[in-house]
Amino acid sequence: MQKLEKLGYTYPTSDGIYFDTSMFPSYGEMARLDKKGMRPGARVKLSQEKRHPTDFALWKFSGNNSKRQMQWESLWGVGFPGWHLECSAMAMKYLGETIDIHTGGIDHIPVHHTNEIAQSEAATGKSFVNYWLHCAFLLIEGEKMSKSLGNIFTLDDLVAKEHDPLAFRYLLLTSHYRSLMNFTWGSLRGAETALATLRSYLGEWPDGGEAEEDLVRSFRERINDDLDTPRAIAHIWESVIDSKQLSPNVKKATILDFDRVLGLNLSTARTEYVADGDVPLEIRTLLNKRDRLRVEKQWAEADQVRQRIASLGYLIEDTTFGVRLKRNQK
DSSP states (O other): OHHHHHTTOEEEETTEEEEOGGGOTTTTTTTTOOTTTOOTTSSSOOOTTOOSTTOEEEEEEOOTTOOOSSOBOOTTOSEEEOHHHHHHHHHHHHHOSSEEEEEEEGGGIIIIIHHHHHHHHHHHSSOSEEEEEEEOOEEETTEEOOTTTTOOOOHHHHHHTTOOHHHHHHHHHTSOTTSOEEEOHHHHHHHHHHHHHHHHHHHHSOSOOOOOHHHHHHHHHHHHTTOOHHHHHHHHHHHHTOSSOOOHHHHHHHHHHHHHHHOOOGGGOEEEEOOGGGSOHHHHHHHHHHHHHHHTTOHHHHHHHHHHHHHTTEEEEEETTEEEEEEEEO
């Protein structure tokens, strides 16, 4: 605040101290804002004292008749910082005047991140962020998340429904961060099946190998290409079923090297076959249901049951001698 004031970027009004965006020529470049085309009050209600539609509060006064939970005495009076200023101040305290990577939702581009850039670069004269990674929205069953629809879920909610939160992470990694993603419970079950299968491979493969350099290089190229996690996930399966016929311990070491980036906790994967007498009643019931569906040639429904079994930590292996059940130890 003091730096910006000294450099002439601020002006006072009756309700606070504002940043004069006309003093910052590159304001709005990242968001491609049409400053000339903006009408007063189109973005936020324009007070009589605010000079430009894009000007924003750096410090707000509490007012004589109000007391907030968070307010402080300052050089400009009792009040509180604008939320844009809070972010710049915290970032600079812990990360320095230039940040390598700044993330956030696409809804933050036109206002919040634009204002962060303006105040930060005006104060320091340096580039504030080297790389911006803006995430697209997540839909729930084709709908925008909202409290009124009751479709907002937390990780604890997923766990309460007996879903593996790492499967949700896997699901997110299959979609590019800049692409709109539609979450469905079916897609989560599919991710659980895929993750359970991957754990099964790694759990059976021996340790002691060295990561294959060409595969690691290819993985890093995909990740470094705008964090292309869908291609990185595809590369895992390409490595599982590789054309070079690598030994299992080399495959394992290679995929665990990938997982240092992806964070699926694959290093703890262990697999063991389950004896018939140790199969829980719920799993046995589901296996019987799947058998009936397969006899009736209801393949899609049978596959849904397989996915449900996988979500509970068990993997089905169909053999000529019947079903073998494997349990993943996470």
